[in-house]
Amino acid sequence: MANDTLPSIAILGAGSMGGAILQGLVRSGQASQVTVTNRTSAKAAALSELTGVTSLSLEADPTANVTAAASADVILVGVKPVLVPELLREIAPVLRPGTVLVSLAAGVTIDTFEEIVGEGIAVLRSMPNTPAVVGKAVTGVSAGPSASSAEAALVRRLFETCGAVIELPEAQIDALSTISGSGPAYVFLLIEDLTEAARGKGFSDADARLMAEQTFIGAAALLAATGEDPAELRRRVTSPKGTTERAIAVLQGAHLDGVFAEATDAALARAKEMAAGA
Numbered sequence: 046m047a048n049d050t051l052p053s054i055a056i057l058g059a060g061s062m063g064g065a066i067l068q069g070l071v072r073s074g075q076a077s078q079v080t081v082t083n084r085t086s087a088k089a090a091a092l093s094e095l096t097g098v099t100s101l102s103l104e105a106d107p108t109a110n111v112t113a114a115a116s117a118d119v120i121l122v123g124v125k126p127v128l129v130p131e132l133l134r135e136i137a138p139v140l141r142p143g144t145v146l147v148s149l150a151a152g153v154t155i156d157t158f159e160e161i162v163g164e165g166i167a168v169l170r171s172m173p174n175t176p177a178v179v180g181k182a183v184t185g186v187s188a189g190p191s192a193s194s195a196e197a198a199l200v201r202r203l204f205e206t207c208g209a210v211i212e213l214p215e216a217q218i219d220a221l222s223t224i225s226g227s228g229p230a231y232v233f234l235l236i237e238d239l240t241e242a243a244r245g246k247g248f249s250d251a252d253a254r255l256m257a258e259q260t261f262i263g264a265a266a267l268l269a270a271t272g273e274d275p276a277e278l279r280r281r282v283t284s285p286k287g288t289t290e291r292a293i294a295v296l297q298g299a300h301l302d303g304v305f306a307e308a309t310d311a312a313l314a315r316a317k318e319m320a321a322g323a
């Protein structure tokens with residue numbers, strides 16, 4: 046329905062994250078017009094097959110970012126954090142009053158955006174994650190002082206095409222990033238390590254992958270379908286005096302909770318370094 050379609054969108058730097066959002070958006074059927082940019086023509090070609098997507102490369106057209114930004118109502122900035130200021134300086138001259146500018150970048154503040162693009166442009170900061178590809182992202186969104194509540198609602202709607210949205214103050218977005226932004230990588234690491242444990246018990250690569258991966262997929266689907274507390278679902282696997290109990294004791298003895306606290310603290314410290322320009 047026309048009312049459900051989103052205004053025109055540009056994704057500048059449609060790599061792992063920008064490309065995941067692109068796929069979620071296209072999958073939702075709510076994107077009317079999306080233009081994406083990448084450095085190389087090969088990357089651009091890979092995205093040009095998607096319905097309703099115009100895919101440009103800097104290799105073929107060095108003004109691609111300016112072209113894409115000039116035609117969009119909402120611009121997602123998906124380049125690496127270190128490249129953000131240069132990209133903003135490049136597009137600033139073609140931004141129109143009412144353009145909504147959304148950062149995907151870790152550790153780049155709304156202040157940095159506003160300083161470069163000036164007044165009249167609504168700036169919001171987001172922290173999505175790659176399950177956006179399948180519409181199962183978690184995205185944190187912080188609206189800057191320049192963004193109206195209608196603009197914040199529009200950005201929320203855009204990210205809801207890719208999954209769940211949490212609105213939060215900018216002061217908390219780096220902390221959210223350490224959980225859900227980076228989180229898929231933690232899950233994949235656990236899957237890799239469980240697969241390795243299966244290989245170590247003599248299973249073929251194919252069987253080891255199947256048993257580890259399908260266990261994660263099945264457990265996540267069970268959690269989603271039942272809405273039960275994970276601790277309760279764990280209890281249902283852990284028979285008293287049984288085998289799981291021994292394995293859980295080892296994992297808890299290794300202080301997995303402390304390891305996660307330490308890992309997420311390290312990610313948070315890195316976000317602060319990045320915001321300071323390191």
Ligand SMILES: NC(=O)C1=CN([C@@H]2O[C@H](COP(=O)(O)OP(=O)(O)OC[C@H]3O[C@@H](n4cnc5c(N)ncnc54)[C@H](O)[C@@H]3O)[C@@H](O)[C@H]2O)C=CC1
Pocket residue numbers: 057058059060061062063064082083084085088103110123124125126128132149150151172173174175226227
């Ligand atoms: N990968 C992830 O899971 C997440 C990444 N982010 C943020 O997303 C941003 C991008 O990260 P990734 O997607 O992982 O990196 P990536 O390297 O996969 O994607 C960046 C893309 O930008 C393109 N690019 C480089 N220079 C460009 C330019 N001047 N103009 C247009 N395109 C250009 C490259 O072709 C590349 O495809 C970062 O700021 C990161 O902090 C945020 C949340 C999660």
Ligand SMILES: O=C(O)[C@@H]1CCC=N1
Pocket residue numbers: 151222226227
């Ligand atoms: O690793 C990074 O810096 C980005 C932000 C969260 C996930 N990937």
